[in-house]
């Protein structure tokens with residue numbers, strides 16, 4: 621059995637469907653389900669007194685850090701990508717008149733947290749895309765001496781366009797701005813190393829390519845960013861001094877500890893699932909997984925083009941991801957057509973179908989997709 625077939629056997633949902641929709645939601649693999657189940661059943665048998673929760677979560681922080689090239693103290697657990705972006709947006713020392721650059725392709729989870737800053741007098745500028753690409757030049761054109769933040773998804777949810785974060789971070793740092801990224805469509809699918817890419821902050825939910833569940837994820841903030849961040853929430857993990865008898869002092873004792881961004885207990889079951897998802901990536905090899913995804917995505921784009929469809933994802937080297945989108949007349953009826961043939965995909969807007977592959981996808985599944993789309997009466 622080849623490694624990717626063994627990997628595939630861990631996903632029960634793949635036995636009876638062609639699942640090309642991990643960009644929407646993964647079908648959690650058995651080891652993730654088992655780890656969450658084992659944790660909860662241990663808790664239900666013995667209660668919290670055996671300290672399992674306290675011992676189980678810290679290693680997950682280490683795993684996340686190792687996976688994205690960060691330090692464990694630069695990682696905090698979050699509920700969702702939007703939660704992580706909000707935490708960063710609200711904690712940065714931004715003043716009225718400061719500018720933030722977003723773009724017109726990003727998911728609302730990386731748009732609304734920035735727009736919410738407008739009520740504090742922060743100016744939000746929107747870089748324009750061209751053919752679903754968000755070129756670095758277009759962002760550069762919006763940067764002024766007042767720009768403090770550029771926020772962008774590493775991989776765009778609609779088109780699968782992958783941003784050249786390294787060039788963008790060099791540009792941002794040269795102009796005195798921080799680069800904040802939404803990494804949910806990238807971590808676990810495309811190479812994502814915070815040091816190599818130079819990102820200052822990144823948020824990622826764990827229910828897509830990380831291979832785990834909704835309700836958990838992580839935010840990365842570089843030590844330099846942590847130095848200047850003032851979290852909105854205060855709680856036991858805010859690193860406070862004192863106690864109820866001596867009096868509390870919400871005084872940061874270790875600025876470079878990202879746990880101060882977490883207000884209270886973390887979603888332990890979610891964190892464990894996240895850790896189990898990353899274990900699978902480590903076991904099968906992040907690079908091997910990424911290379912297979914890249915090969916499968918290119919094959920998918922080629923097949924769709926040959927079937928006469930306009931593929932909207934970029935073909936520029938380095939700009940492709942595991943997400944491949946194409947234009948149709950009516951996305952919803954097309955999606956239903958695919959589903960009737962056992963193929964799960966997403967609609968984007970009213971005229972785009974997005975398919976997304978992972979290392980478990982088989983070549984015959986892409987051939988079948990090509991056959992089904994070719995058979996659709998337009």
Ligand SMILES: Cc1ncc(COP(=O)(O)O)c(C=O)c1O
Nearest residue numbers: 700701702727729773777802825
């Ligand atoms: C790029 C991107 N960001 C954010 C989200 C939503 O993430 P969350 O629900 O974790 O905020 C999605 C979901 O599809 C997405 O594709």
